[in-house]
Every structure is written in C-alpha cells, then in structure tokens.
Amino acid sequence: MQYIPNILxxxxxxxxxxxxxxxxxxxxRNIKLGKEIGEIDNKSLRMNNVIRIALGQSxxxxxxxxxxxxxxxxxxxxxxxxxxxxxxxxGLFGTHRVFAGMGSLxxxxxxxxxxxxxxxxxxxxxxxIRRNIIKIRRFWKPEMKGWPKNDANYIxxxxxxxxxxxxxxxxxxxxxxxxxxxxxIKAGSFPVSNWLLPLFDTFSESTLIIIERSAWWLHILGILxxxxxxxxxxxxxxxxxxxxxxxxxxTPKGKLPNLQSVTNEVQLxxxxxxxPFAAPPEGQEAPEKFGASDVIDLTRVQLLNAYxxxxxxxxxxxxxxxxTGKKLSPRKIMMATRDRLEEIGKNIDKNGTFKPDDKxxxxxxxxxxxxxxxTTCNACVEACPVSIDPLSIxxxxxxxxxxxxxxxxxxLNIAMTNIENNGAPWPYxxxxxxxxxxx
Amino acid sequence: xxxxxxxxxxxxxxxWVGCAxxxxxxxxxxxxxxxxxxxxxxxxxxxxxxxxxxxxxxAKRAGNEFLFQMQAMMNIQVLNGYxxxxxxxxxxxxxxxxxxxxxxxxxxxxxxxxxxxxxxLLEEGRLKVEGGKFKGKRITYHDxxxxxxxxxxxEAPRDLLKKLEVELIEMKRCKSKxxxxxxxxxxxxxxxxxxxxxxxxxxxxxxxETKPEAIAAGxxxxxxxxxxxxxxxxxxxxxxVLDIAEIIVNAEDL
Numbered sequence: 001m002q003y004i005p006n007i008l009x010x011x012x013x014x015x016x017x018x019x020x021x022x023x024x025x026x027x028x029r030n031i032k033l034g035k036e037i038g039e040i041d042n043k044s045l046r047m048n049n050v051i052r053i054a055l056g057q058s059x060x061x062x063x064x065x066x067x068x069x070x071x072x073x074x075x076x077x078x079x080x081x082x083x084x085x086x087x088x089x090x091g092l093f094g095t096h097r098v099f100a101g102m103g104s105l106x107x108x109x110x111x112x113x114x115x116x117x118x119x120x121x122x123x124x125x126x127x128x129i130r131r132n133i134i135k136i137r138r139f140w141k142p143e144m145k146g147w148p149k150n151d152a153n154y155i156x157x158x159x160x161x162x163x164x165x166x167x168x169x170x171x172x173x174x175x176x177x178x179x180x181x182x183x184x185i186k187a188g189s190f191p192v193s194n195w196l197l198p199l200f201d202t203f204s205e206s207t208l209i210i211i212e213r214s215a216w217w218l219h220i221l222g223i224l225x226x227x228x229x230x231x232x233x234x235x236x237x238x239x240x241x242x243x244x245x246x247x248x249x250x251t252p253k254g255k256l257p258n259l260q261s262v263t264n265e266v267q268l269x270x271x272x273x274x275x276p277f278a279a280p281p282e283g284q285e286a287p288e289k290f291g292a293s294d295v296i297d298l299t300r301v302q303l304l305n306a307y308x309x310x311x312x313x314x315x316x317x318x319x320x321x322x323x324t325g326k327k328l329s330p331r332k333i334m335m336a337t338r339d340r341l342e343e344i345g346k347n348i349d350k351n352g353t354f355k356p357d358d359k360x361x362x363x364x365x366x367x368x369x370x371x372x373x374x375t376t377c378n379a380c381v382e383a384c385p386v387s388i389d390p391l392s393i394x395x396x397x398x399x400x401x402x403x404x405x406x407x408x409x410x411x412l413n414i415a416m417t418n419i420e421n422n423g424a425p426w427p428y429x430x431x432x433x434x435x436x437x438x439x
Numbered sequence: 440x441x442x443x444x445x446x447x448x449x450x451x452x453x454x455w456v457g458c459a460x461x462x463x464x465x466x467x468x469x470x471x472x473x474x475x476x477x478x479x480x481x482x483x484x485x486x487x488x489x490x491x492x493x494x495x496x497x498a499k500r501a502g503n504e505f506l507f508q509m510q511a512m513m514n515i516q517v518l519n520g521y522x523x524x525x526x527x528x529x530x531x532x533x534x535x536x537x538x539x540x541x542x543x544x545x546x547x548x549x550x551x552x553x554x555x556x557x558x559x560l561l562e563e564g565r566l567k568v569e570g571g572k573f574k575g576k577r578i579t580y581h582d583x584x585x586x587x588x589x590x591x592x593x594e595a596p597r598d599l600l601k602k603l604e605v606e607l608i609e610m611k612r613c614k615s616k617x618x619x620x621x622x623x624x625x626x627x628x629x630x631x632x633x634x635x636x637x638x639x640x641x642x643x644x645x646x647x648e649t650k651p652e653a654i655a656a657g658x659x660x661x662x663x664x665x666x667x668x669x670x671x672x673x674x675x676x677x678x679x680v681l682d683i684a685e686i687i688v689n690a691e692d693l
Contacts, residue, residue: 254539254585254590256500257543269509270509270512320621320638323618323641324637324641325633327633373634374624375621375626378584379619382615395502398501416497419506423491423493423510424462424492430492431489436460439467
C-alpha cells in the first residue's frame with residue numbers, strides 16, 4: 001500500500017512525458033514535409049547566435065518593459081526547473097526534499113526559487129494587464145481573435161497557478177516543519193512563503209499535510225499538463241526558439257536566395273550551343289515547381305519558423321503595410337502556415353498518407369492581397385526576437401503567383417515587360433541611358 | 440566604359456547609375472551631383488551607359504526569378520567582359536542586388552553605396568567637405584531599407600552629414616527600426632493595396648515631426664516617395680528632400 005503514491009507518480013510521469021514525445025514526433029514529421037535545406041554552413045556563427053539571441057534574449061530587450069518581464073519569466077522557468085528535478089526524485093522514491101542534504105546551499109536554492117517564483121507571478125500578472133486591460137495594439141489585431149487570444153491568456157493563468165501552488169506548498173511545508181511533523185525535515189529558507197504563514201497557523205497538522213500534498217501533486221501534474229499543452233499552443237517557442245535561431249538566416253537580410261532550378265533554365269536559354277528543339281533526355285525529372293502555393297513547397301526552416309512563432313506581434317507592429325491599414329500581417333503569415341501544416345498533419349494521421357483536400361496555403365489561408373502589400377523592407381525579420389523570416393514565405397508565394405500562374409498585378413506586369421524589353425521598369429529606350437550626361 | 444577598354448585602361452571604379460538615376464528626372468540630379476563629387480575628388484570612373492540594364496531587383500522582389508536571373512546573367516557578362524572589380528552606385532536596390540545576389544550567379548565585385556564611397560574619399564583626403572551652407576541646419580536622415588536593415592549600413596551617410604556640421608535630428612523610427620518609405624519590393628511600380636493611409640505619408644509625417652529644414656535620403660526611390668509626401672503635406676516650398684550627394688554638392692557650391 002505504501003508504494004501507491006510512487007506508482008501513481010510514475011504512471012503520471014510516464015503518461016505525461018510519453019504523450020508529449022508522441023506529439024513532438026508529429027511536429028518533427030510535419031516539419032519534414034518541407035523541402036530539405038542542404039548543408040548547414042557556418043556552425044560556429046549559428047551557435048553564437050543561439051547563445052546571444054535565444055539564450056541571451058538579446059532581441060527581447062529592444063522593447064525594454066516586455067523584454068525585462070520576459071527575462072524574469074524565462075530565468076524563473078529555467079531555474080525553477082531544478083526544483084522540478086527534486087520533485088520528480090521525491091515522487092519516484094517517496095523521499096521528501098531529497099536535496100536537503102546540500103545544507104546551506106539548499107537554503108540558497110530554495111530561497112532563490114521562491115524569489116523567482118514571486119517575480120514570475122508578478123511579471124505574469126503584468127503581462128496579463130498589458131494584454132487585457134491596457135490592450136496593447138499588437139495583441140488586438142484581427143488574427144488574434146478566438147483561440148490565439150485565449151491561448152495567450154491560458155498560458156498566463158497556467159503560470160500564475162503553478163507559481164501559487166509552489167508557494168503554497170512551501171508555506172505549508174514550512175508550517176509543518178515548525179510543528180515538527182514527522183517526515184518534514186527542517187530544510188530550506190522561505191523568504192516569500194514566510195509571508196503566507198499567518199494564513200496557515202490555525203490549521204491542524206493533518207490539514208496542513210493535505211494542503212502540502214495537494215499543492216505538491218497539483219504542481220507537478222500541472223507542469224506535466226502544461227508540457228503537453230505546448231504542442232497545441234503558441235508556447236512551443238520555449239523549446240523551438242533554440243533550433244529556430246540556429247537555423248535562422250545569417251546572410252545579409254537583403255540577400256534573397258537564387259533559385260537553382262531557374263538558373264539551370266536561364267543558362268540553357270543563354271547557351272548558344274543549346275539545341276532549342278532538343279527533347280529532354282529520357283528519364284529526366286520535370287523542373288521543380290517554382291515558388292510555393294502550399295506549406296509542403298516551403299523549406300523545413302520555414303515550417304520550423306511557423307511552429308516557433310509565439311505570436312508576440314512585434315513583426316506586425318513594425319510592418320509598414322500593416323501600420324497603414326493594409327491586410328498584410330507578417331504574424332498572420334506565420335500563423336496561417338502553422339495552421340495549414342497542422343491541417344495536413346491531421347489529414348496524414350487520419351489517412352496514413354496525405355489525401356488531397358482541395359485546399360492550399362495560398363487563397364485558403366493567405367490572400368493575394370496580403371502578399372502584394374509587402375514592401376520587402378525586412379522590418380518583420382529585424383523585429384523577430386527568435387529569427388523568424390516571414391518575408392521568405394511571402395517571396396516564395398509571390399514566385400508561385402508570377403512564375404506558375406502569371407498572376408502579378410497588371411502594373412507589375414507592365415514594369416516587368418519593360419525590364420524585359422528595354423532594361424528598365426519604365427518604358428524608356430535603353431539607348432537613352434546616358435542622356436543625363438548632356439542634359 | 441567601352442572607351443576605357445579601347446584605351447586599354449581600367450577606371451578606378453565603375454559607377455552603376457541604375458534605372459532611376461538614368462531616366463527619372465529627379466534622380467538624374469542625384470546622378471549629376473554624385474558625378475560632380477567624383478570629378479572633384481579626381482576619381483577616374485566609368486559608366487556602362489547604354490550597356491547598363493536593370494539589375495533585376497524589382498523583378499525578383501515581384502516574384503519573377505526568371506526575369507531577374509536573365510537580367511543578372513546579362514549584366515554579369517557585360518561586367519565580367521570589362522573585368523570590373525569595383526562598383527559604386529547611388530541606388531541601394533542596385534547596391535543590394537549587385538552585392539548580395541550576383542556572386543552566386545558568377546558576378547563577384549566589390550560593391551559600395553555612394554555614401555560609403557564618399558566616406559572613404561573623405562577619409563583619404565581626396566574629397567574635402569567641411570561645414571558649408573548646411574552648417575547648423577536641422578536635417579533628418581531617412582534610412583533606406585536596402586542600405587540599412589538589408590545591409591547594415593547606418594553610419595556612412597550619417598558620418599557625411601556630420602562632416603557638414605548639420606544638426607542631425609533622428610526620427611523616432613531610425614536605423615534598424617527605420618520605417619520603409621513604401622517603394623520597396625516593386626511597390627514603386629504599382630498602386631498600394633487598400634488601407635487607411637499611404638506608407639509614404641506615414642513616413643513623411645514622422646520626418647516632419649522633427650521640424651527639419653531638409654530631409655536627407657540615400658535612395659532615389661525613397662527620395663521620390665518622400666518628395667511626394669512633402670507635397671502631399673504642402674510643405675514643398677519650405678522643406679526639400681535631398682540626396683546626401685546633393686547636400687554635399689550644395690553645401691560646397693560645387
């Protein structure tokens with residue numbers, strides 16, 4: 001009988017982590033639906049970026065208030081996880097505060113967890129106020145209605161509850177220590193939950209044990225539930241930000257990749273020895289589709305970008321098109337990409353392989369109007385704290401529109417025809433290029 | 440350039456004029472101002488003239504990779520034929536494309552924006568500018584996306600303005616946070632999508648908030664957009680939009 005809690009704990013732990021791993025595999029499978037990216041160059045620079053941008057949060061602090069609050073929650077999250085390690089060992093082996101043997105170091109650790117938990121609690125409340133009371137503009141854009149809005153608040157509630165449970169657990173534990181209850185060894189220093197003691201000093205020992213145990217269990221179960229919530233939420237960034245920054249763009253922002261499939265065609269076109277009537281050699285594959293109309297035409301990095309996006313909206317908040325009332329929102333581009341990828345993933349779950357569903361990213365998720373509103377100014381790319389590149393998706397979709405569908409806006413067709421005919425986007429004669437010299 | 444080649448000489452630098460600099464009446468003035476500075480500094484430079492063609496930037500940003508690569512490869516053949524090593528251009532779009540997108544297609548050159556080149560001329564003492572007409576004048580500088588964010592060059596144009604001892608006033612959104620003028624990504628050649636404001640108006644209003652006596656730009660397209668914005672705000676008689684090269688020329692009465 002005495003091992004029942006340990007067994008229950010083990011079951012909860014295995015189930016919680018198992019289901020999470022199952023969903024991680026789904027994410028991995030879905031990302032692999034995208035195109036391969038070829039060899040990764042410049043690994044040391046990439047590692048450097050991970051340390052600076054992801055670990056070091058260097059781009060978060062561009063906005064000082066949100067940045068500072070975020071760093072508190074982030075540091076709190078990482079440090080308090082040491083406590084989770086202790087909880088897991090205690091849960092599995094029926095020990096209590098197994099790390100207490102560290103002596104004064106343990107006191108320092110518990111004290112710092114408490115202070116961080118309190119700071120996280122306060123920060124999360126401030127986040128909630130910014131989102132729901134101050135109504136900061138970027139949290140109230142059209143794409144933030146329904147699930148995305150609720151998702152953001154659920155995460156905040158989760159964290160508030162988890163931090164409260166942690167502090168309640170410590171307070172009850174502390175009271176039990178004072179009462180000299182059996183099993184509750186004197187350990188830890190509690191600078192924050194100290195203040196909660198007056199609430200507990202009327203309770204009997206057995207009530208306190210119930211409170212302490214309930215808080216302990218709810219805390220660890222809450223963490224396991226939260227872990228599994230990630231997959232359904234924008235909160236995945238806490239894990240994916242690191243690989244995403246690693247794979248992020250390291251060339252100058254202005255550099256767009258050149259399509260190799262087009263290079264082959266153009267070289268053939270310009271080769272004076274090429275036989276214009278030659279049939280393609282037997283067995284040669286048809287040239288790749290140009291650009292992207294659905295998520296599987298995108299690269300794996302672009303799909304990872306979509307899963308990493310935490311919908312903070314800094315991109316949209318800096319987008320000149322969005323700022324002037326156009327439909328385009330870089331954040332929505334990322335959200336639409338993830339939604340469509342999830343839809344394809346569910347389709348595969350159901351049918352074994354992808355069964356065509358007469359839908360695609362273009363038109364069903366992202367309208368042409370949005371794509372054509374982009375000025376390619378890179379403000380969204382610059383603003384993203386985790387190196388997401390919404391512009392690359394916009395460009396790939398424009399390529400599909402122009403090269404596969406000839407569906408550019410008419411004025412652009414005129415400009416492109418001019419470039420083709422007279423080497424300038426305007427209808428001027430190339431022979432007049434030097435006229436300025438004599439004017 | 441053909442003349443240099445015929446004489447068996449290489450110029451110090453090739454000036455890539457660009458479509459705007461060649462054909463747009465406003466941008467041609469920038470071209471001439473820059474040429475004045477080059478001559479003043481005694482730089483031996485050449486232009487491709489009628490052999491120059493669009494770099495393909497607007498085509499690429501519009502999604503027409505085919506047309507872009509056609510333009511790029513034709514230009515690369517011409518440039519490589521003349522054994523060009525160093526290119527300077529007054530257009531950040533040409534600058535970005537030549538610098539970043541041509542190398543993979545076989546075009547490897549040292550590419551400079553004209554503000555970067557002018558800065559080196561100053562440092563080498565070949566070009567002398569100090570104070571002059573704009574000394575103490577309030578000027579705000581608009582970062583072109585394709586020079587700033589796209590290629591990380593924020594300082595060269597500002598250094599030049601500081602040399603002229605102007606009172607440089609920054610807009611709220613400047614440098615890496617600079618707001619686009621609305622022309623990039625081939626938007627120059629089409630109407631904007633429906634919205635509640637034009638981007639160039641938004642940016643011009645921000646520039647006007649600094650109460651400038653002139654607005655400095657480093658891109659012919661930004662120049663057009665901001666000039667339109669100033670007209671829209673009916674301030675064209677008080678506030679001029681000028682390229683950095685023009686400001687230097689005017690300051691020194693060259």
